[in-house]
Amino acid sequence: MKGLFTMLNEKLQKMANLLGLKIECGSAGNKNAKLVILLDSPSESDVKLNIPLSTASGQMVFKILEKYNIKRSDCYITCAIKRKLPMFQDKFRIDGTELINWRNILDCEFEDLPNAEYVLCLGRYAMQIFTNETSIVDWRGSVVPHTIHMRS
Numbered sequence: 001m002k003g004l005f006t007m008l009n010e011k012l013q014k015m016a017n018l019l020g021l022k023i024e025c026g027s028a029g030n031k032n033a034k035l036v037i038l039l040d041s042p043s044e045s046d047v048k049l050n051i052p053l054s055t056a057s058g059q060m061v062f063k064i065l066e067k068y069n070i071k072r073s074d075c076y077i078t079c080a081i082k083r084k085l086p087m088f089q090d091k092f093r094i095d096g097t098e099l100i101n102w103r104n105i106l107d108c109e110f111e112d113l114p115n116a117e118y119v120l121c122l123g124r125y126a127m128q129i130f131t132n133e134t135s136i137v138d139w140r141g142s143v144v145p146h147t148i149h150m151r152s
Contacts, residue, residue, distance in 0.1 A: 011112075012105055016082070019101040026050050027078035032115045035074060037061070038106075038130055040123030041081040052077045061122070076113060080106060080121075080129040094125065103129045 009026040016023045025042035028051045037053065045055045053061060062072050081094065081102050106129055110116060121127040128134055 023082040029076040033076040034117045038126040040125040041085040080126040
């Protein structure tokens, strides 16, 4: 029997194929977690390992979260854009159609996260796809309403 992650990642890959997108890195963690960590996109190492937040930056995030008694095993980790983006994103833009398609995939993913209550958005595209806000600068450190469908 296939595991829940395998089935969810296969479901998302099928949807991505229909939308003309390629998922280069799946999700990881506890599907029943209250906390979802939403990244912009995977790093090169994340893609190779097929695990988001697998590098030193991931270790740093979890070192900070451990101060609040939150372990990696308490979280569900995914990417708003599930493909590696160019290194210098500030000069790179994703067109609106692609953003909408990734948002649809994220909507589908969140439908299978029954206990998700909090989402930590790490990056401009993560916040834009999750909240429809386009400027991360004005919202850093804020609690904002989301526009993603979440099961209640």
